[in-house]
Amino acid sequence: MSEAQKKRVKRDLSGWLVFNKPYDMSSTEAVGKLRWLYGAKKAGHAGTLDPLATGILPIAFGEATKTVPIVQDGIKIYHFDIVWGTATSTDDIEGEVIATSDVRPSREALDAILPRFTGLITQIPPAFSAIRIGGERAYDLARAGHKLDMPPREVEIDALDVIEHTPERARLSVTCSKGTYVRALARDIAEALDTKGHVGALHRARVGNFTDSDAITLEQVEAVDLAARDALLLPVAAGLADLPEIRLDARQAATIRLGNPVLLTGRDAPIALDDAWASLKGEAVALGFVEAGQFKPRRVILG
Incomplete structure (x- = not known):
């Protein structure tokens, strides 16, 4: 063959x-x-x-x-460039220019504004996004010329730092939760600095572990x-590195693989956990939770 x-x-x-x-x-x-x-x-x-x-x-x-x-x-880390002075229909380099500004923010002004965009913040996602509106993707509706009223959403920004800054563009690093739109973040940072901006480059440096x-x-x-x-x-x-690990012996693993719970024993055995994974010699056996000292599988992972 x-x-x-x-x-x-x-x-x-x-x-x-x-x-x-x-x-x-x-x-x-x-x-x-x-x-x-x-x-x-x-x-x-x-x-x-x-x-x-x-x-x-x-x-x-x-x-x-x-x-x-x-x-x-899991946590996401992105590195992204904001190009100052132009807003686009997609909030990135692919879209048409829809507004311009002569304002070019200083490094000091950028540093000063970033605390507004850390913690729990509200974003309006870009019209060109995969969010479903009335059963259809927003980007399909936007391409068809529909004017969209995008629903706001709350996201968590853990860290936001400037890597480089020039009069024409800045590179930032953001550590954020699932669902964060970096394009919306770049757009809103520029607006807060009384200018326009869009994402000129975007790199995802981390997803979970x-x-x-x-x-x-x-x-x-x-x-x-x-x-x-x-x-x-x-x-x-x-x-699964971000979840608590429950280590099983061969007998317990066989029971879990049949979809049945097992009683956890030992001095350090947990009594309750909302989410955990069970392992046998380091290999994943199941996703589940701990209730009343028992590990209960939600999804069995076949060996």
Whole structure:
């Protein structure tokens, strides 16, 4: 069997690829390409990244897809450029210029305004976003020329710092919660500085426990054979580092895998946890919770 044929055999493959998504590739395209390269039966991603953005797009294969919501809920870090003086219809470089300003904020003015955008803040998402309005994606309605009244949302900004600043653009780093629109953040920072602005570049440096140091490029995946590609994957458990871990013995793991709860014993055994994951020798067995000293599985992860 040729290498090309081997790639097309659908495999029961499980694990995470921390993909460094290139510019001008959609998240859906990335999943499709990598699923094909790995010959995987099942794949998905943990959090959409705009085509014009680069950086961390965690790709889940097989049983790892069951843990996608955990990774999606993790902290995000973005590095982004604000281009001063122009607002666009999409709040990034892809849109048409809709307003301009001659104001170029100083570094001191930018530093002074950032505390307004930390903590719990309210955003109005860009019209060109994936939010559903009346069952349709906002970006489809916006492209069709509809004037949209985007519903505001609350998001959590943990940190917001200036990396570089020039009269024409500034680079910032933001640590934020799921659902934050960096394009809206850039737009609103510019407005608060009595000017206009849009995102000129966007890079996601972290999703949950996955960072740039874990990232694998498409070229790295394509450059090696199937066995070496498999070696690039992280285990299913790699996406669960932010949750409490419940370590099981073989008997308990067998019980959990049948969908049944187990009583946790030992001096440090927890009595109650809203969310946790159970492991056997470091491998993920199930997602669940602890109630009255019992671990109760919500989703069993097949070995």
